[in-house]
Amino acid sequence: MSDIIETVTRYFTRADGSYLFARWGRPIAPVAFGVEESTVAILKGAIEAVCQLAGHEMAETDPELGSNFMVFFLRDWQELIETPNLDRMIPELGALVERLKAADANQYRLFRFEPDGGIKACFVFIRMDDAMAELPAETICLGQVVQSIVLWSDQAFVGSSPLALTGKDVAILKPEIASVIRAAYDRVMPVSADDPSHALRLAARLQAQH
The missing domain is CATH 3.30.379 (Chitobiase; domain 2)
Incomplete structure (x- = not known):
């Protein structure tokens, strides 16, 4: 669970150390x-x-x-x-x-x-x-939409893409990123948050998905 919390926290922690999420x-x-x-x-x-x-x-x-x-x-x-x-x-x-x-x-x-x-x-x-x-065009559009559906950290995808290539060179959304988006839009979750405890709630929902 601690690994999930750490990963989720990183997705929404900005370069200046502040936590910020919005959907x-x-x-x-x-x-x-x-x-x-x-x-x-x-x-x-x-x-x-x-x-x-x-x-x-x-x-x-x-x-x-x-x-x-x-x-x-x-x-x-x-x-x-x-x-x-x-x-x-x-x-x-x-x-x-x-x-x-x-x-x-x-x-x-x-x-x-x-x-x-x-x-x-x-x-x-x-x-x-x-x-x-x-x-x-499919890869560009999907990549931009995924990075716009929530307010990710400015560091979230530095050095790694939210997309993965299939064997046919078709880009798909990485399952772990899809899970975060799904959890972030859970109706009981807030539309915005600036407290890292938000990541704990997201992580709990990610665990519940499995």
């Missing part, structure tokens, strides 16, 4: 920019699959925001600056773009939160560099 409190209403309709369908399929795993809902539109899960596919980070009205939704956009350029990043996720701490919206930015271009 979606409203149905996910996605939209994608910069890709063909076929990729949009793949993205929605990935969201549907992960929502089904979590017991969460999707929606065509969000009554307040229109879309609350926005995915941007880009060739260059500068394209974000040139996207109309994006700076209204993300006031810190200019500084963010400079940080992403400096880090030579190829992906970034930005969350907005409800008053109760649950996830209200998520912006996903994917720069299609050489490494990303080598991946199938």
Whole structure:
């Protein structure tokens, strides 16, 4: 049990040592920019699959925001600056773009939160560099959805992916990550938590799954 607690705690402990967890409190209403309709369908399929795993809902539109899960596919980070009205939704956009350029990043996720701490919206930015271009669209979409369905630690997947490759080079969600998502969306669990005791409750539910 102590190993499970340690693993779960690590998933939500940030680089500064603080514990922070959040999940979606409203149905996910996605939209994608910069890709063909076929990729949009793949993205929605990935969201549907992960929502089904979590017991969460999707929606065509969000009554307040229109879309609350926005995915941007880009060739260059500068394209974000040139996207109309994006700076209204993300006031810190200019500084963010400079940080992403400096880090030579190829992906970034930005969350907005409800008053109760649950996830209200998520912006996903994917720069299609050489490494990303080598991946199938199914792998990119599933990976991003999994990393957006809860607020993982900024260290959670450093050096390891939440996905695993099957013998046919098809990416699937690792069973242990699927179990954490399922437990995190248990109805008796809170939509957000900043106390490490939350990890104890998650670990108990993981044990109950087996």
